[in-house]
Amino acid sequence: MKLKDLVLKTRSYRRFDESHRIEYKQLEELVGLARLSASGSNRQPLKFLLYNSVQDCARVFPSLVWAASLKDWDGPVSGERPSGYIIILGDKTIAESFGVDHGIAAQSIMLGASESELGGCMIASIRRDMLRNELSIPDKYEILLVLALGKPAENIIIDEIKDGDVKYWRDNEQNHHVPKRSLRELIIKL
Numbered sequence: 001m002k003l004k005d006l007v008l009k010t011r012s013y014r015r016f017d018e019s020h021r022i023e024y025k026q027l028e029e030l031v032g033l034a035r036l037s038a039s040g041s042n043r044q045p046l047k048f049l050l051y052n053s054v055q056d057c058a059r060v061f062p063s064l065v066w067a068a069s070l071k072d073w074d075g076p077v078s079g080e081r082p083s084g085y086i087i088i089l090g091d092k093t094i095a096e097s098f099g100v101d102h103g104i105a106a107q108s109i110m111l112g113a114s115e116s117e118l119g120g121c122m123i124a125s126i127r128r129d130m131l132r133n134e135l136s137i138p139d140k141y142e143i144l145l146v147l148a149l150g151k152p153a154e155n156i157i158i159d160e161i162k163d164g165d166v167k168y169w170r171d172n173e174q175n176h177h178v179p180k181r182s183l184r185e186l187i188i189k190l
């Protein structure tokens with residue numbers, strides 16, 4: 001698949017076919033893509049926690065905040081929830097701050113997920129204390145991002161932005177719409 005098509009396919013999916021389980025090995029392979037990604041000063045301070053069992057997924061899910069812009073939606077219901085998680089941690093014994101490393105790693109993972117017919121959502125709105133307690137994550141690790149993964153079960157449509165409104169929304173058929181700014185708006189000339 002051409003890179004542009006893969007990027008286009010790599011949307012933020014929040015509803016999944018939860019009956020489709022993800023192999024642990026598949027999560028390991030996705031972290032293999034993060035491993036090969038760029039890292040500031042090549043410090044490579046990121047660590048990864050992988051979860052794929054029904055029981056473990058149920059431990060991660062309550063700590064996540066879904067789709068703040070969809071005010072009347074509380075997140076995926078049982079049966080539509082992710083079937084795997086990759087939690088990206090920053091190892092504070094290696095670096096004090098993590099720059100954009102986790103963003104780069106996350107996108108590599110999400111592109112790899114798309115390539116293998118998975119999808120997911122990067123989640124930064126995390127009840128961090130809750131997650132740390134639930135998973136017994138030591139203090140030396142900063143919780144940076146949770147990548148929720150599964151077999152997507154929603155249709156996402158990219159729209160051109162109207163009147164500067166960046167809010168994503170759902171139509172009556174439950175299609176998820178994501179407004180994107182035009183290239184003309186993004187590229188500035190001084």
Ligand SMILES: Cc1cc2nc3c(=O)[nH]c(=O)nc-3n(C[C@H](O)[C@H](O)[C@H](O)COP(=O)(O)O)c2cc1C
Nearest residue numbers: 010011012065066067068121122123124125168178
């Ligand atoms: C750094 C980052 C943090 C995000 N955190 C959340 C989050 O906490 N909850 C959520 O539902 N979506 C989250 N998202 C997904 C964004 O809402 C999504 O990228 C945006 O709506 C655009 O949709 P798209 O990814 O399909 O282009 C996050 C995305 C990024 C890049």
